[in-house]
Amino acid sequence: MNFFETFFDYIKETYTERLLYFPSNIRVSLLIILFCVVATLELYLYMAFRRLRQANEKLKFEKWQEYISNMLANLIIFDESDKTEDIVGHFYPKMKKLPLRNPIVNKLLISEMLVYHKNFTGKIEEVLSILYRKLGLDQKSKQKINNRNWEIKIEGIREASEMGISEIASEIIKYTDDENALLRMEAQAAYIKLSENDPFHFLDRAQERILDWHQVVLFEIITKNKKLSIPSFSKWLHSPNDTVVLLCLKLVEHFMQFDAAEEVERLLKHHNSRIVKKSVEIIGKLELSDAEEHMFEVYFDQPEEIKLEILNALGKISSGNYNDFLSSRIYSNHIRIKREALYAIKRDPEKGESRLRELYHQTTLENQALIGHVLDNRIKS
Amino acid sequence: MSKILIAEDEVLMLKALEFKLKKDGYQVDVASDGRQAMDKVRENTYDLILTDIMMPFVGGMEILSYIKNDPIKNATPVLLISAVGLENIVLEGFRLGADDFIYKPFNLNELSVRIKRYIKQNVF
Numbered sequence: 001m002n003f004f005e006t007f008f009d010y011i012k013e014t015y016t017e018r019l020l021y022f023p024s025n026i027r028v029s030l031l032i033i034l035f036c037v038v039a040t041l042e043l044y045l046y047m048a049f050r051r052l053r054q055a056n057e058k059l060k061f062e063k064w065q066e067y068i069s070n071m072l073a074n075l076i077i078f079d080e081s082d083k084t085e086d087i088v089g090h091f092y093p094k095m096k097k098l099p100l101r102n103p104i105v106n107k108l109l110i111s112e113m114l115v116y117h118k119n120f121t122g123k124i125e126e127v128l129s130i131l132y133r134k135l136g137l138d139q140k141s142k143q144k145i146n147n148r149n150w151e152i153k154i155e156g157i158r159e160a161s162e163m164g165i166s167e168i169a170s171e172i173i174k175y176t177d178d179e180n181a182l183l184r185m186e187a188q189a190a191y192i193k194l195s196e197n198d199p200f201h202f203l204d205r206a207q208e209r210i211l212d213w214h215q216v217v218l219f220e221i222i223t224k225n226k227k228l229s230i231p232s233f234s235k236w237l238h239s240p241n242d243t244v245v246l247l248c249l250k251l252v253e254h255f256m257q258f259d260a261a262e263e264v265e266r267l268l269k270h271h272n273s274r275i276v277k278k279s280v281e282i283i284g285k286l287e288l289s290d291a292e293e294h295m296f297e298v299y300f301d302q303p304e305e306i307k308l309e310i311l312n313a314l315g316k317i318s319s320g321n322y323n324d325f326l327s328s329r330i331y332s333n334h335i336r337i338k339r340e341a342l343y344a345i346k347r348d349p350e351k352g353e354s355r356l357r358e359l360y361h362q363t364t365l366e367n368q369a370l371i372g373h374v375l376d377n378r379i380k381s
Numbered sequence: 382m383s384k385i386l387i388a389e390d391e392v393l394m395l396k397a398l399e400f401k402l403k404k405d406g407y408q409v410d411v412a413s414d415g416r417q418a419m420d421k422v423r424e425n426t427y428d429l430i431l432t433d434i435m436m437p438f439v440g441g442m443e444i445l446s447y448i449k450n451d452p453i454k455n456a457t458p459v460l461l462i463s464a465v466g467l468e469n470i471v472l473e474g475f476r477l478g479a480d481d482f483i484y485k486p487f488n489l490n491e492l493s494v495r496i497k498r499y500i501k502q503n504v505f
Contacts, residue, residue, distance in 0.1 A: 069393060073400040076489060115393045122488040 061104050068108050071095070076116055076124045087127050092134055100135065110137055114162050129163055138165045145171050154186045161190035169194040176202035185214045192221055192228070199228060203236045203244050210243040218247060223254055234260030242272045249278045253285055265291045268298050277306050284313030292317055296325065308340045315344025320351070327359055330367050338367070342374040383500050384408045386425070388418035388432040388444065389462065397489070398431065405493055407500075415439025422448060427457055428500050431483075434463040434470065442477060449478035458499040462487075 015034065019027060071094060078087050100106050117128045132138060137159075144156025145168065153175065160168040172194065175187035188210070192199045210218065222228060233248040237260060245267070252260045265288070267279040276298070283291040295310045302310065311329065314322050329341030345359075346352045353375065360371045373379060385407045389395040395411055402409045410425065412418035416438035422430065430448065434441040445459050458480040463470065471482055480499060483492060 069396055072393075073396045076397050077401045077404050112393055115391070116397065119391075119394055119485050119487070120397075120489055121486045122490065124489060125486075 057104070061108070064102075064105050064108055068098075068105070068112055072112050072116060075127065076120065078123070078127075082123075084123060084126055084130070087123070088130050088134070091127075092131060095131060095135055100137075106137075106140070109135075110140070110159060113137075114159060117162055132163045133165075138163065138168075141165060142168055142171065145175075150180050150183045154183055157183075157186045157190045161186075161193050164194065166194045166196050169196070173202060173205075177205055177208050179208060181208075181211060181214075184208055185211070185217070188214070189217060189221055192218070193225070200231055200236075203239070203248070206239070206241050206244050209241070210247055215243065215247045215250065219250055219254070222251060230255055232257055232259050234263045237263040237267060242275060245270075245272075245275055246278060249275065249282060253278075253282045256286060258286060258288075261286070261288050261290065264288070265294045268294050273303060273306060276302065277309055280306060280309040280313050284309070284316040287317050289317050289319045289321075292319060292321060296322060304334060304336065308336060311337065311340040311344045315340075315347035318344075318348040318352070320348065323348075323355065327355070330359065330363060330370075335370075338370055339374070342371060346374055382406065382408045383428040384410065384425070385496070386410045386412065386418065386421055386427045386430045386432075388412040388415065388430070388436060388441065390414055390433060390436045394433075398492075401489055401493060402496070405497070407496075415441070415444065418444055419447065422454070426454065429496060430457055430459045431496070432459065432461060434461055434465075434474070442474065445474065445477050445479055458502070460495070460499070 014030065019030065022030065071091070075087070075091050095109070098105050098109065100109070113128050113132060117125055117132075141156045141159040141163070142165075144152050145160065147153055147156065157172060157175070159165075160172070169191055172187045172191050175183050176191050178184045178187065188202055191202050195201065222230075230251075233251045233255070234257065236244050236248040237252075239245050239248070249264070249267070251257075252264065264279045264282050267275055268283075268291070270276050270279070280295060282288075283295065292314065295313060299307060299310050311326065314326060323345065326341045326345050330338050332338055332341070342356065345355055348355070356371050356375055360368055360375075363371070385402055387395060387398045387402065387409060388411075389398060390413055392413065395413060399409050399411050410421055410427070412421055415436040418432060418436070419439045422444060430444070432441040432444050441461050441463075445461065448454050448457055448459055455478070459478070460481045460483055461474050461479045462483045462485065463474075464485040474482060481495060483495075
């Protein structure tokens with residue numbers, strides 16, 4: 001008898017014939033040991049099986065990936081003279097034969113089509129969009145959008161947005177004000193791209209915040225999309241949602257929408273200091289001289305940052321109506337206010353510098369040094 | 382047959398470009414990251430190099446800078462591919478000696494024509 005046989009016989013005997021004769025604490029311990037050994041073996045078996053399955057899936061994945069990427073690479077290298085219908089007609093039957101119900105194939109095909117659609121323009125873009133619809137992948141994107149899981153919803157929204165499936169815009173609108181910030185952001189970006197009639201409708205119903213960095217994303221999409229017809233954003237400057245107002249102010253500024261002047265002036269009395277600051281910036285940039293009086297009215301109630309912005313805007317407008325006010329700022333206790341006011345005076349191309357020289361002779365030594373600094377054209381403001 | 386190196390970390394794009402340029406009759410060499418591309422550039426001579434700007438390990442700008450500072454290879458046309466059209470990146474590319482900039486998304490047939498033109502210029 002070898003060692004293993006003796007060992008297994010001993011174990012067998014322990015658990016069959018001798019178990020009942022052990023004291024109860026030993027019996028319980030033996031049963032626990034048996035349970036642990038069986039559980040460990042099961043765990044190892046499960047792991048081995050799982051790894052085998054993963055390796056098998058990986059193999060399948062690689063096989064399909066190779067096949068699909070070769071097929072799509074062949075699709076996109078057609079001759080420029082080929083007609084769109086001919087290319088679609090040539091590749092559709094081949095793609096139709098793919099087992100699209102297989103999740104690996106489905107996922108691979110969609111992701112690769114999206115990559116090519118995103119990176120190439122011209123006929124390739126058109127052909128891929130047609131094939132996407134013909135293969136019914138647009139319906140799959142729609143199903144994803146209606147899925148309960150928000151991550152799958154986002155996946156569907158991204159697919160629809162990239163492939164330009166405009167009819168899905170009506171499905172997406174409900175998510176543009178979702179409480180999940182990521183879903184909301186994806187939906188808003190996609191809605192702008194997909195809605196044909198009213199791409200900014202989501203702003204009418206936005207109650208949730210549009211986060212700062214998402215404002216940057218939306219700003220990029222809106223300003224770079226040449227197909228988009230740009231409305232007057234003054235319409236949303238009344239919105240009770242401060243983040244909508246801020247985004248629209250940035251757009252008013254970018255598109256130089258002078259028709260929004262009245263609304264921008266009204267916002268100088270807004271409770272949100274960021275909105276007030278942005279409004280002042282716009283007034284300065286668009287040189288809205290009618291707003292000078294309103295800025296003067298609110299000046300003394302503002303924090304230093306906004307005061308500086310107002311002085312800067314007055315300088316940009318340079319109407320001359322508030323020269324005395326600007327000159328009087330030199331007696332402020334804040335050096336930045338003094339400096340900004342002096343630069344604002346200097347901005348008047350006709351009388352600015354001479355006014356500063358006049359001021360120079362009427363003020364303290366400290367202020368004279370500051371005026372000298374502002375008058376030095378080698379120093380940039 | 383003109384020899385082209387394509388350096389691009391996006392596997393699908395690399396494949397598409399490889400297929401297209403092979404179809405156009407070029408001998409194509411590919412690199413899926415900057416380090417591989419740099420090794421190939423050091424060891425071989427190409428008639429044109431098409432490289433993405435953002436790649437792992439070594440970027441397209443570094444490859445460009447290496448080629449344009451090499452007295453033997455500096456006549457090789459280098460075309461940069463980028464998804465970001467930021468002014469400072471474009472200017473930096475041209476300052477380093479890039480021959481052209483291709484912005485994603487781009488038209489593959491237009492790229493093909495541009496490559497043909499650069500290779501012709503280089504031959505004569």
